[in-house]
Amino acid sequence: MSVASSQHLTTAHAVSVLGKDAGSVPLLDVNRQYQALRAELDKAISSVCESGRFVLGPECDELEKNVAAYCQAPHAVACASGSDALLLALMACDIGPGDEVLMPSFTFFATASAAWRLGAKPVFVDIDPATFNLNPELLEGLITPHTKAILPVHLFGQCADMPSVMAVAKRHGIFVVEDAAQAIGAEWEGRRAGSFGAVGCFSFYPTKNLGGFGDGGMMTATGSGLESRLRLLRAHGMQPRYCHHVVGINSRLDTLQAAVLNVKLRFLEDWIKRRQANAARYDELFAKARLTDFVSLPVADKRGRHVWNQYTIRVPDGRRDTLRAYLGERNIGTEIYYPIPLHLQQCFAPLGYEPGSLPETERAAEEVLALPIFPELTAEEQRTVVTAIAAFYGIERKL
Numbered sequence: 070m071s072v073a074s075s076q077h078l079t080t081a082h083a084v085s086v087l088g089k090d091a092g093s094v095p096l097l098d099v100n101r102q103y104q105a106l107r108a109e110l111d112k113a114i115s116s117v118c119e120s121g122r123f124v125l126g127p128e129c130d131e132l133e134k135n136v137a138a139y140c141q142a143p144h145a146v147a148c149a150s151g152s153d154a155l156l157l158a159l160m161a162c163d164i165g166p167g168d169e170v171l172m173p174s175f176t177f178f179a180t181a182s183a184a185w186r187l188g189a190k191p192v193f194v195d196i197d198p199a200t201f202n203l204n205p206e207l208l209e210g211l212i213t214p215h216t217k218a219i220l221p222v223h224l225f226g227q228c229a230d231m232p233s234v235m236a237v238a239k240r241h242g243i244f245v246v247e248d249a250a251q252a253i254g255a256e257w258e259g260r261r262a263g264s265f266g267a268v269g270c271f272s273f274y275p276t277k278n279l280g281g282f283g284d285g286g287m288m289t290a291t292g293s294g295l296e297s298r299l300r301l302l303r304a305h306g307m308q309p310r311y312c313h314h315v316v317g318i319n320s321r322l323d324t325l326q327a328a329v330l331n332v333k334l335r336f337l338e339d340w341i342k343r344r345q346a347n348a349a350r351y352d353e354l355f356a357k358a359r360l361t362d363f364v365s366l367p368v369a370d371k372r373g374r375h376v377w378n379q380y381t382i383r384v385p386d387g388r389r390d391t392l393r394a395y396l397g398e399r400n401i402g403t404e405i406y407y408p409i410p411l412h413l414q415q416c417f418a419p420l421g422y423e424p425g426s427l428p429e430t431e432r433a434a435e436e437v438l439a440l441p442i443f444p445e446l447t448a449e450e451q452r453t454v455v456t457a458i459a460a461f462y463g464i465e466r467k468l
């Protein structure tokens with residue numbers, strides 16, 4: 070099963086996924102998960118085909134209940150993608166022209182485009198270099214009378230420091246919308262991602278920890294007022310049929326995706342444990358290879374539960390791209406999340422950010438390299454990855 074070319078997973082990766090050559094390691098192999106659950110998934114899919122209820126069918130209601138329970142949130146509303154979840158969340162909070170939304174620049178594009186598309190202004194916050202997440206100490210200094218929301222991102226599967234974010238928001242009476250696209254199941258002090266802010270936004274894009282067979286998204290909501298607004302907005306603001314009091318969008322979830330995701334959700338905890346085990350194994354292998362003098366390993370904050378959507382190392386001294394090319398020649402899949410911070414994207418030039426304005430974000434963009442971490446990755450494959458990185462640095466060592 071290959072995944073269409075996209076921002077996260079290129080066709081080249083999908084091909085390398087097939088792992089034809091010995092010693093090659095894909096960044097992600099979605100096929101291994103499909104083969105393991107094939108009978109159950111095929112059954113769930115054909116049952117939707119039989120039912121003929123292809124959009125927002127009963128499996129979608131079931132998925133909403135399952136995800137709400139899993140995320141410790143009182144409500145959940147399904148939609149067509151993580152990007153739409155962010156857009157709908159900001160629409161539900163009445164964000165519009167003249168409003169400012171505080172968010173990291175070191176994130177996927179959809180975080181900022183959601184605010185921009187509503188005519189609001191993304192205001193970028195630099196990151197904590199240890200966790201790559203928004204630095205909450207910088208928030209206070211960026212609040213203006215126009216600030217209407219904070220949009221923290223739980224990057225790579227680790228929660229932002231939510232108690233600090235919530236405290237600032239409470240002090241100023243502004244909304245918090247969580248971009249939890251990479252972090253379903255992540256926790257901070259025992260609370261799950263998506264259960265802190267007014268709305269939590271999730272993605273079921275195939276590279277996420279809970280990935281569908283296409284696009285899909287979910288919004289968790291803390292209040293029933295917001296929940297019904299999200300329901301209204303995802304279906305053209307129509308209530309009852311052909312009556313429109315507000316202008317919404319078309320962002321419904323396909324029943325086929327929900328059926329697949331209901332099956333997969335039962336395995337999510339197991340997959341998270343395997344991702345955590347893989348992260349721990351990388352930590353050991355990097356230490357054993359004495360590579361920690363050359364690259365920095367990702368930091369999991371003790372207050373949280375990291376779900377390792379990505380295992381992102383830092384490669385300093387301008388050597389990241391040469392290391393990546395070296396691994397690519399050996400058919401080892403890696404990715405750079407994200408090479409150009411959002412404040413320096415051409416489309417956001419009107420916001421007036423200059424290079425140097427967010428130093429930690431810009432340094433991260435030059436140094437980060439994501440390694441394969443998916444649940445079905447084998448110990449042997451991890452040894453191959455670390456052995457190759459060691460060889461790049463001239464270290465020959467049996468791992």
Ligand SMILES: *Cc1c(COP(=O)(O)O)cnc(C)c1O
Nearest residue numbers: 150151152177179250251272274
């Ligand atoms: C994947 C992702 C999104 C967008 O989700 P889609 O389902 O691909 O639209 C938004 N924010 C972050 C941080 C993501 O990783």
